[in-house]
Amino acid sequence: MRSTDRLYEQVKAMVTAYRLRPGERINEVELARQFGVSRTPLREALNRLASEGFLSATANRGYHIRPLDPQRVLTLYEYRAVVEVGALRLAAERASTAALDELAGFAARSRDEPDDDVQAVRLLALDEEFHERLAALSGNDEFLRSIRSLNDRIRFVRWVDMQNRRSGTQGEHMEIVRHLQARDTDAAAALLRRHITRRLDQIVEVIKAGYAEIYTDNALAAHVVGQAPAPIP
Template identity: 35%
Template structure:
């Protein structure tokens, strides 16, 4: 049983990363036999991993057709951005209420240390990783494990689009667009215990990229299906 559990977890993590980055094309049917061979895993733990990913929104299951990669469309991405804004507005509000001074100081140190890495020359994948780390740390300060879990899911499902978004932002607006200033404003509100201010800064930080979602999805398709 432990061996099967380990196999399920390994397959889950590998396939989640593949689905998040659209290593499988949108709506592509997954070949379970090929994946089983590729991951050196039997069909039973593989099916359990696929079911977990379906429940989390990374895959879909069609009766009589099997598992497919999730779709990539502006409406779904818009829903996820809006969900993330709502989740993180609440985590920021709770962080302002509950975070201890030592926890805030540790996050201030992290933000200061990461500031030099926010440049137009850095990989957009690295920028997204840095951004997600800050947001997850704020969520942890909320003390609400369910909100952290919801954030992890939403962040993973929009990660591919966010990489494209940050790349375009950097190319279009240059170095001034790549900054930790929004994070600094969020953290200051948290440190001040300003619940509504922290929530407002967080929602504004996330929502300002909503208008770019449709264009980013179009670009994502062009890159995924480029010859």
């Protein structure tokens, strides 16, 4: 991986885990110092993140971390539901029985992972991977690219939401695959939509919990980013 790409990924990890707090202005001088880079490659990374919706950029005011806004999160979940259900319907047409059996095996292994604080980040990663594997069975790279981008953009909210939903989430993954194995596309699509969809009031409650997490220990940031960014060689 090129050093500029590595810098982009590291800054994105900080942003998506809210190591920098919602609404906070990015101190480019300090961040460049932490990463051991000049401001030029850092500015390139920040411009890219702003163009992808991870940051807000204002002329003469620099870059800010996007706030945890319930309405914005709702629009991302609505978009996610449409994209993932579309990918599932193509997967139902195109995926082989062997491919669906492999997805079922992955879902079963994920369900059997220990449920504790040490494994929390891995459980989130497994949840994201299930949805990406399902999208990959569509045979359409654009669906997979969109879902990966959505996973990045809602990672923190999803992390908080999963704290009370992990067992139900894994069980629903298994049920979705069972419907696909039975070639019952409509049942699989309906369950996936319910699995993803959140009401605005639910999102508001998750965001309240998210702010509490951010302003206490923020376990996701501690795991994903660590206590300090590594210098870029």
